[in-house]
Amino acid sequence: MSDVPPTVLLTEAEIADRVAEVAARIAPVIDDETAMVCLLTGGIWFAADLTRALGRLGRFVKFDALWLSSYRDERQSYGRCEVRADLQRPVLNRKALIVDDVFDTGLSLSEAARLVRDAGASEVLTAVFARKPWPTDRAIQPDFVAWEAPARFLVGYGMDVAGGMRGLPYIGAMD
Numbered sequence: 734m735s736d737v738p739p740t741v742l743l744t745e746a747e748i749a750d751r752v753a754e755v756a757a758r759i760a761p762v763i764d765d766e767t768a769m770v771c772l773l774t775g776g777i778w779f780a781a782d783l784t785r786a787l788g789r790l791g792r793f794v795k796f797d798a799l800w801l802s803s804y805r806d807e808r809q810s811y812g813r814c815e816v817r818a819d820l821q822r823p824v825l826n827r828k829a830l831i832v833d834d835v836f837d838t839g840l841s842l843s844e845a846a847r848l849v850r851d852a853g854a855s856e857v858l859t860a861v862f863a864r865k866p867w868p869t870d871r872a873i874q875p876d877f878v879a880w881e882a883p884a885r886f887l888v889g890y891g892m893d894v895a896g897g898m899r900g901l902p903y904i905g906a907m908d
């Protein structure tokens with residue numbers, strides 16, 4: 734791994750502002766029976782902050798997780814999503830809000846939405862912290878985006894390089 738520190742793109746305070754802002758948009762369209770489905774592993778940081786931001790607005794979702802992997806330790810999508818662990822609780826006839834850290838090729842989010850829809854959710858909403866640009870149409874677009882990111886390799890706030898740097902409190906670029 735390079736010794737050059739990441740270039741800071743979004744500070745901890747700016748992340749907190751964006752989480753509060755997106756929570757305010759999400760809160761009116763969900764209820765306390767909504768299953769928040771956090772995509773592991775990268776989604777953990779945003780999902781944890783989002784549950785608390787929603788809680789401050791009086792909205793207390795049910796929490797679940799889905800473990801998908803498509804990048805392994807690479808910087809390019811492997812092009813196929815591996816399901817490493819399924820949902821814990823039934824989402825049948827319930828609204829689901831899928832939460833992830835970054836939307837890039839769109840493969841992970843579209844696969845997650847398909848899995849949750851196939852599990853019988855009555856409605857599937859999606860929220861990502863960072864949306865990166867992509868040159869062609871993607872299979873899905875998130876319903877909620879906290880931050881429009883540049884086309885750079887991002888680290889921090891859940892985003893990793895070979896498992897490292899997820900815990901950076903800010904979002905940086907490695908390129």
Ligand SMILES: O=P(O)(O)OC[C@H]1O[C@H](OP(=O)(O)OP(=O)(O)O)[C@H](O)[C@@H]1O
Pocket residue numbers: 772773774775776801802803804805810833834835836837838839840841842892893
């Ligand atoms: O839009 P995409 O091109 O699918 O990229 C986004 C996905 O890539 C990362 O997951 P990864 O498969 O690296 O697993 P991780 O959550 O363990 O980092 C990230 O957490 C998203 O889920």
Ligand code: HPA
Pocket residue numbers: 804835836837885886887888892893894
């Ligand atoms: O820019 C990124 N950084 C880390 N993980 C990712 N997964 C998709 N895009 C990215």
